[in-house]
Amino acid sequence: MRSSLTPLGPSVSRDRIISSFPKWYTPAACLQLREHFHGQVSAACQRGNTGTIGLRLSKVVVVGDLYVGKTSLIHRFCKNVFDHDYKATIGVDFEIERFEVAGTPFSLQIWDTAGQEKFKCIASAYYRGAQVIITAFDLTDVQTLEHSRQWLEDALRENEPGACFLFLVGTKKDLLSGAACEQAEAEAVRLANEMQAEYWSVSAKTGENVKAFFSRVAALAFERSVLKDLELRSSAPLQVGGGDLIRMEGCPPETPNNRRSSSLSCC
Numbered sequence: 254m255r256s257s258l259t260p261l262g263p264s265v266s267r268d269r270i271i272s273s274f275p276k277w278y279t280p281a282a283c284l285q286l287r288e289h290f291h292g293q294v295s296a297a298c299q300r301g302n303t304g305t306i307g308l309r310l311s312k313v314v315v316v317g318d319l320y321v322g323k324t325s326l327i328h329r330f331c332k333n334v335f336d337h338d339y340k341a342t343i344g345v346d347f348e349i350e351r352f353e354v355a356g357t358p359f360s361l362q363i364w365d366t367a368g369q370e371k372f373k374c375i376a377s378a379y380y381r382g383a384q385v386i387i388t389a390f391d392l393t394d395v396q397t398l399e400h401s402r403q404w405l406e407d408a409l410r411e412n413e414p415g416a417c418f419l420f421l422v423g424t425k426k427d428l429l430s431g432a433a434c435e436q437a438e439a440e441a442v443r444l445a446n447e448m449q450a451e452y453w454s455v456s457a458k459t460g461e462n463v464k465a466f467f468s469r470v471a472a473l474a475f476e477r478s479v480l481k482d483l484e485l486r487s488s489a490p491l492q493v494g495g496g497d498l499i500r501m502e503g504c505p506p507e508t509p510n511n512r513r514s515s516s517l518s519c520c
């Protein structure tokens with residue numbers, strides 16, 4: 254039986270349907286080398302036993318220096334557009350992107366933050382509760398790669414240790430080729446490994462790797478959400494509706510030991 258919990262609104266477009274697990278960009282810096290969904294996740298999806306995953310938004314935060322192309326990357330993916338003119342992001346902005354992963358509805362809320370120093374305090378207020386942190390740098394500007402570590406540290410400070418998937422993304426791939434591109438990527442892969450992040454090179458201008466990258470983000474975030482949800486439901490007292498409003502007769506009263514941990518709640 255499939256889950257009856259489906260989000261409101263129109264169904265997802267065909268290019269947001271992820272049926273097989275998307276591959277990494279390079280095995281030299283990737284979060285996991287599996288080519289299939291986790292067995293428990295596949296089984297849960299087949300049975301329609303994915304709880305409220307379809308109703309939730311997973312938060313993705315994109316950080317990095319000004320002018321590296323954060324907004325362009327998000328707009329290429331969400332709107333399939335590219336603008337040559339630079340318009341600085343003021344504070345934050347977000348897009349919601351709906352997917353169907355392994356037959357289950359799943360949504361990402363993608364936060365675009367400002368790289369300009371003067372807006373940093375506004376933007377950093379939105380780092381909390383991220384399930385994915387994407388640190389973007391410009392492949393043609395090594396300084397922006399050097400600053401990536403600081404951006405990541407700032408974003409991680411607002412989140413629970415180990416709660417976020419980390420990605421390091423080199424932008425403007427269309428501006429580099431040959432040895433220059435290989436060298437920039439090699440340096441980035443080194444840093445990605447130090448940061449325990451997955452590395453991707455993309456171009457918002459040509460669209461190269463943009464869809465593949467966000468599909469990978471969505472699949473990893475989805476998988477972790479389903480696993481967390483299964484874990485919570487297997488340890489929670491029997492409830493109707495998955496909430497705390499209605500309790501089945503005979504269930505023990507809530508105690509500090511059986512209360513749901515807030516650190517495990519939905520991101």
Ligand SMILES: Nc1nc2c(ncn2[C@@H]2O[C@H](COP(=O)(O)OP(=O)(O)OP(=O)(O)O)[C@@H](O)[C@H]2O)c(=O)[nH]1
Binds near residue numbers: 319323326336424428
């Ligand atoms: N050639 C090329 N130019 C790009 C690419 N991505 C972005 N740009 C250009 O780089 C400039 C900055 O892009 P934005 O996306 O506005 O940069 P941002 O990181 O959002 O900047 P802030 O909002 O100030 O933090 C713009 O002029 C874009 O057209 C790309 O993939 N290739």
Ligand SMILES: [Mg+2]
Binds near residue numbers: 323325340365367368
């Ligand atoms: Mg921007």
